[in-house]
Amino acid sequence: MRRAVLTLLATGFLATPLTACGNSGSSGGSIIVPPQSPTVAFINPPTSVRxxxxxxxxxxxxxxxxxxxxxxxxxxxxxxxxxxxxQREVFNPQQVGCSPGATFCSFNTDFRVAPGDLAGVWQFRITAFDQQNRSGSQTLLITVFQ
Known part of the structure; x- marks a missing residue:
């Protein structure tokens, strides 16, 4: 019983300063949601290529x-x-069929392996950038065989 009372007292002391958070009004503080970075998704991507x-x-x-x-x-x-x-290629929105300022777009691409290149697991990464220079990327692993 004594332990429960001490816990309540400690919680009461800790909670008191929290009620004073926020601006001087009675509405309390506001939660600021950070801006969301771009996201990239592959639809039916390949897993291998010769x-x-x-x-x-x-x-x-x-x-x-x-x-x-x-x-x-x-x-x-x-x-x-x-x-x-x-390989590294950079495209503006129009080159991939999008508009500057658009919040969603999709485009088609493929993955090529030149004769003489190595067999094994290759990485194909696509990164998108927004107007505030935030970025998001997705990496596709593709098995290349003879």
Whole structure:
């Protein structure tokens, strides 16, 4: 019983300063929600491809709550099985069929592996940027075989 009373007293002391938080009005403080970063999603992505060929086209969906950046909106990067970046391409919204400031768009792409490239697991990363330079990315792992 004595322990319960001490717990109540301690809780009462801790809660007292919290009631004073916020502005001088009686409404209390407000919660500020941080802006959401862009998100990238692959729709029916490939899982493998043969060297010297490309995958069938697949859809990439980009959600950009802060609005699509007018330049350098989407970056596509390819990494070989050794982890070395072998390709980097940057596109503005119009190049992928979007509008500057748009909050959602989708486009089709594929993944190509040139003759002579390494077999193994490759990474294909797509990053989207909003007008405040926040970014979000998604990485696809693709098994490349002979």
């Amino acid at each position: 060297i010297g060929t490309s995958t069938p086209a697949f859809t990439v969906q980009v959600s950009v709550p802060g609005g699509a950046r007018s330049t350098q909106f989407v970056e596509l990067e390819t990494f070989n099985p050794l982890g070395t970046r072998v």
